[in-house]
Amino acid sequence: MKQDYNQNVEKLIEMVKGVRVCMFITNEQNTENLSGRPMSISKIDDDGAMWFFTKASSYKVDEIEESKKVSIAITNESSNNYLMIHGSAILVYDKSKMTALWSSILKAWFPLGLDDPDMTLIKVTPNEVNYWDSSSSKMVVLFNMLKAIVTGEVYEEGEHGKINL
Amino acid sequence: MKQDYNQNVEKLIEMVKGVRVCMFITNEQNTENLSGRPMSISKIDDDGAMWFFTKASSYKVDEIEESKKVSIAITNESSNNYLMIHGSAILVYDKSKMTALWSSILKAWFPLGLDDPDMTLIKVTPNEVNYWDSSSSKMVVLFNMLKAIVTGEVYEEGEHGKINL
Numbered sequence: 001m002k003q004d005y006n007q008n009v010e011k012l013i014e015m016v017k018g019v020r021v022c023m024f025i026t027n028e029q030n031t032e033n034l035s036g037r038p039m040s041i042s043k044i045d046d047d048g049a050m051w052f053f054t055k056a057s058s059y060k061v062d063e064i065e066e067s068k069k070v071s072i073a074i075t076n077e078s079s080n081n082y083l084m085i086h087g088s089a090i091l092v093y094d095k096s097k098m099t100a101l102w103s104s105i106l107k108a109w110f111p112l113g114l115d116d117p118d119m120t121l122i123k124v125t126p127n128e129v130n131y132w133d134s135s136s137s138k139m140v141v142l143f144n145m146l147k148a149i150v151t152g153e154v155y156e157e158g159e160h161g162k163i164n165l
Numbered sequence: 166m167k168q169d170y171n172q173n174v175e176k177l178i179e180m181v182k183g184v185r186v187c188m189f190i191t192n193e194q195n196t197e198n199l200s201g202r203p204m205s206i207s208k209i210d211d212d213g214a215m216w217f218f219t220k221a222s223s224y225k226v227d228e229i230e231e232s233k234k235v236s237i238a239i240t241n242e243s244s245n246n247y248l249m250i251h252g253s254a255i256l257v258y259d260k261s262k263m264t265a266l267w268s269s270i271l272k273a274w275f276p277l278g279l280d281d282p283d284m285t286l287i288k289v290t291p292n293e294v295n296y297w298d299s300s301s302s303k304m305v306v307l308f309n310m311l312k313a314i315v316t317g318e319v320y321e322e323g324e325h326g327k328i329n330l
Contacts, residue, residue, distance in 0.1 A: 020242060021240050021242055021247065022240060023188065023238035023239075023240050023247070023249065025190075025199070025238070028193070028199060029194075033236070033251040033293055034190070034193055034199075034236050034249075034251070035249075036236065036238055036249035036295070037247075037249070037295075037297070038240055038247035038297050071198070071199050071201065073188035073190070073201055073238040073240070074188075074240070075186050075187060075188050075203055075238070075239070075240055075241075076240075076242070077185060077186055077241070077243070078242070078243065082186065082188070082202075082203035084188065084199070084201035084202070086198040086199070128198055130201070130202075132202070132203050
C-alpha cells in the first residue's frame, strides 16, 4: 500500500541519515569470500536510493558490472541503528549528478575534484531492509537493559523490522 | 612466519577490542539475500577466535549447521576501525565455557542466566581479515584529510591490510 510504502521509506531515511560509513558488500554469489569495504554514503534520496562516489577503476565497479546484487551493513552504535540493506546497484556516469552530490570532503579521495576522470557514482536501490532499532532514545535503551537485568524480564530488543520496498 | 602471524593476530585483537557490536553474516552461498544481524562480541581470544552467545533456537544456528562460512563486518566510526572478517563458525555447547564468558549484560537476552536451556556459543575462527585503519589517532586522520583537501594531495586512506591467519 502506498501509505505503508511511504512510511517504510521515511523510516529507512530517518535511520540512514547521520550514518557516515557503512560496509558495502558485493560478490555475494561467488564461491570465494564476500567483498566488503567501508564506504561513505553521499546521499539517500526521498525514495530510499543511496548514492556513493567511487573510483571507476576500483575492483568493486567490476564486481557490480558482473552482479548488481549488493548489501549494505550498518552498525551505528552511537545512534543505535543497525541495518542490513539488500539492493540493486547500478553505475551512474552522470556529471550533473556528480556535481549535485559533490562535497569538499570527497577531495580527500578525488584531489582533482569533479574533473577527476576516474570517478563514477554507484546508486543502490534497496529491495529489502532489516533493521534493529533499540529505541527512540539511548536513555530508554539503558533503562530497559538495566530493568531486564534487575527484574529478570526479557529485554525487548527494540523492533526487528523487515521493510519490503 | 610465526612472528608475522603473531603480529597479525595482535593487530586483529587490538582492532576488535572495544568494538561492542558487529554485523554477523551467514548464508553466504545462498541464492537468496545474505543473512545479517547485529551481534555483540563476547570475547576475542589470544589466537583471534571470537565468541558470541546466541539462542540455540535462533535461525542463524540452523544456518551455521548448514554452512560454517560466516563473515563479520565492523564499522566503528568512533575508533575508526573498519574490518571485514571471514571465518569458520562452530557451535559450542560447553557450560564451563559459557560460565567463563558470561557477563551480567547478557541477562538482557537470557533472563534465566546460565540456566537458560536455549543458549549456545558460536566460535568464529577467522581465516581472512581485511581492515581499514585510518590512523592511530583521530587527530592525525583529520589532519591528513584536511591536508588532502587543502593541498590537493591524495589522502592515504590509512592502511588497507589483508591479514591471512
